[in-house]
Amino acid sequence: MAPDRNRDRVRPDGGIDTLDPPPIDVVDEETLEPETLAQNAPRLETIVELLNRPALARVYVYICYWGPVAPPEVMDALDVSKSTTYEYVDRLVDLGLVERDDSTRPQQLTADPIVIVEQYVPIVITPTVLHALALQEIDEDVEYFVDRYGLGKLIAALRGAGLHFAGNTTQRMVASDIDVRETEAMMIIYALKPALVVGREHDPFFEYLFPDVHDEMDLPDPDTVENAPTRSSDTDG
Template identity: 50%
Template sequence: MPTLTEKISIAGEGTAPSIDDFDGFLAAATLLQRPRLARSYVYICYYGPATVQELIDTLDVARATAYDDIERLETLSLVERDESTRPHKLTAEPFAFVDQDELAITPTVLHAIALTEIDDDLEYFQNRYGTGRLVRGLRLTGEHYAGQLTQRLVAEKLDVAPAEGMAVVQALRPALAAGQEFDPYFDRLFPAIADAIDVDIDRVQPRSDRTNE
């Protein structure tokens, strides 16, 4: 799995990804469509090496579910298992994909998707408006916490009701907080404002994304 995929030039055709990158892109796209898998990937990426038992305990998932998800992530080459240890340790590398000079997918984006698995407001928003609008909401939320937009303006730019926009801004705080600390491509997602984003979370912890508990 590449840690960063840049565009390459094709004469007369602009830019396109190397053919070798498509397996990785499809794997990342799978995470965009499966929030539970994204949640396990992001946890291992941010807090690993981790054991399957840690995922079961921290993410509060059934044992069979955890093993199924890890097997799927391994099949997608997103997670590696160190079988020299007992219990086995799982690791995952952060990655990013570039689409027309803008990052389409980073761990921070995948964390936002993962939060729909456990946050009612984000689940509702994604179901109603789609993943693309949720990712745009993440970018706009970054601008809000950088002091550039009010929550009402975020809602206007998303073309949603003020209450929906404000709920999204609040619910995405954990993704921004963890991204600042653990996502090596955070400044590529927010190129002009990464250092200015202040989500007012003192310390990021694995379970801090449980906003509805």
């Protein structure tokens, strides 16, 4: 049975975790048992690999948002070489993030959205976050910010950007909240706009990041935003 993408999390091993809502007591003796931690390790390792390989995350997000797609469409849409595209697709298949249907020509790729919700850190990882991370492959401002401040602060900046476009905070307030210079806050807020624009439309877990303002952001159409990928017109591969 297909998961309800508004409520469920698809794990890399194919299982489904219900996410409505996360339990308060998510950390207990059972969850801390070595056997349980070992069983959950592959999921964590998968997320860590995506976080550490923005180019790989970029391919995953495209397939997740616009699948089923053929590899040539991924190549064209992301301007990636054929060999690199197939290398990344093979790795995503190995990680259990992408399914490849070889019964059709060209083969079709699909990917279920993943979400990590940790209450006690706290941190939320969804395709929108992975998209924001992947932007450093094509946007020098995002690359600079990640190099200077790291991934954790990028996620904080993404949250701040969403609140800003919802009219809840100013650039100066975002700068203060995440402890960066005001010019850097302005830079990263607008650099992350593509992830917000596309994520609000395609990420079924977008509301997890912005439960209070997900439908209040003043964002343009994806077709008008630079670095906001859209479905390639060449859908025949």
